Amino acid sequence: MTNPTTSLPSTGAASDFDFFVGSWQIQHSRLKERLTGCQEWEHFEGSSTMQKLLGGCANVDDNVIHLPDGDYRALTIRSFDASSGLWSIWWLDGRHPGRLDTPVVGGFKDGKGCFYADDTYNGQAIRVRFLWTQCSELGQPRWEQAFSTDGGDNWEVNWVMDFRRTDGMAGTPACL
Template sequence: MTPTEPCPDFDFQQGSWRVNHRRLKVRLAGCTEWEKFPGTCEQRPILGGNGNIEDNLLHLPAGSYRAIALRSYDKASGNWAIWWLDGRAPHRLDVPVIGRFEDGIGSFHADDLLDGAPVRLRFLWLRTDTRSPRWEQALSADGGATWETNWTMDFEPA
């Protein structure tokens, strides 16, 4: 990639998608009960291709809501930053996860809080070379020694 070329890392996700969500009912509590729900999203590039915005509609059992993922690429570091903005809390951006793609897998991390306790947050992008990419979210209460995957999103072209 030359200095003027946009970063293609998220090109696999551009366009409209049906999303199959699976989320643990309780996080970091030994819960094994998952709730499944549908959603949709549309992703488009911004910042001349060195960023993108993903507009989501999630249909949770308790009710639907909208949210966006906002992503930007720093050419100097080679890292992406990803922020999540939940329509139910429209003035609060979540802490950004920072990371990059290597060998087709995107790995992004941040320090965050869960119910006031410090946790390590991880996003993974998997199967990015297929027509059915997957996103996973995991938390660690022990600084990243162990991880609990608590949310997955499987994408299908709309």
């Protein structure tokens, strides 16, 4: 596998995720099966509240996910390394509270965040990519997850989240 931080922007700032502070309603779209050629998507709702921590050099969001087969909670934990200019992002799934997922590492350039990690899925070596778009075609933030089994030459997008503010900050632009 390749180094997950290869070709990542390193000019980040602790304020990179400021656009995401607050409360959100989420429209999830997820492939029913990953890395099998599946083209069938399932759609469900969720919510999230994000706050800054560690003087702005970290943040956490508390998620409620309404999967078709039942609800669960999860946390996203992000920390900024000022010396490298890179963010690390971990996922803590409430269904598996003793395990943090492998962090994706990266940063933002021109309003788009790219974050990568080498990991495994069902015993297969994969490369993971998170893309954060501060302003999607809907005028709201979007997150996308994709997996690659060939070191990043080809990607299968398998989860997309579109966010809509719910915290009364409607006058606050989500897109910077």
